[in-house]
Amino acid sequence: MQFYYGSQMPLRVLDEAEFWKEQESEHTVVMRELVTNLESEYVDALRRWEEVLNTTHQHVKRFIESVVRSNYNISPALYKQVLDLVTFCLQESVAFIQFCRQVKNESAAVKDNPTAKVxxxxxxxxxxxxxGIAQTILYEQQN
Structure with missing residues (x-):
């Protein structure tokens, strides 16, 4: 995590969310490309996940622009929206993890591909x- 933001918490947490939402989106492509015989239901679901994660990524980028343009004079309303967005990102990541585990455990194509499992x-x-990062930052804001 990049701690050079100091007291600029909204930008710090948004930077993390922006990076990880992009990573998760890219991971949907990695899974589709790696398991060439992946069942169509999982391929379709991964495409939907890619779209959803890209949308979240763009939403986070818009919030970063809002924080930067505000000259870091964050209104309480914007601050709450940032925390709500991070909470959403966290919950989305939990759901994405559940889906990834489902693919790993239920896909016949993945079961036969040790590299894919890794x-x-x-x-x-x-x-x-x-x-973990999001929970830590959210917890810090509650204290």
Whole structure:
């Protein structure tokens, strides 16, 4: 995590969310490309996840622009919206992890691909890392 933001918490947490939402979106492509014989239901679901994660990524980028343009004079309303967005991002990552685990455990194509299992575990680990960061920042804001 980049701690050079100091007291500029909204930008700090948004920077993390922006990076990890982009990563999760890219991970949907990695899974589709790695498992060439992946069942169509999972391919379709991964495409939907990619779209959803890209939308969230763009939403986070808009909030970053709002914070920067405000000259870091964050109104209480914008601050609450940032925390709500981070909470949403965290929940979205939890759901994405559940989906990745479902693919790993239920896809016949993945069961026969040890490399895919390792990569999916890595993808899950990265999303869990973001969740840890988000929870820490959200917890700090409550104290």
């Amino acid at each position: 990569v999916i575990d890595h993808i899950v680990d990265e999303s869990e890392y973001f969740i």
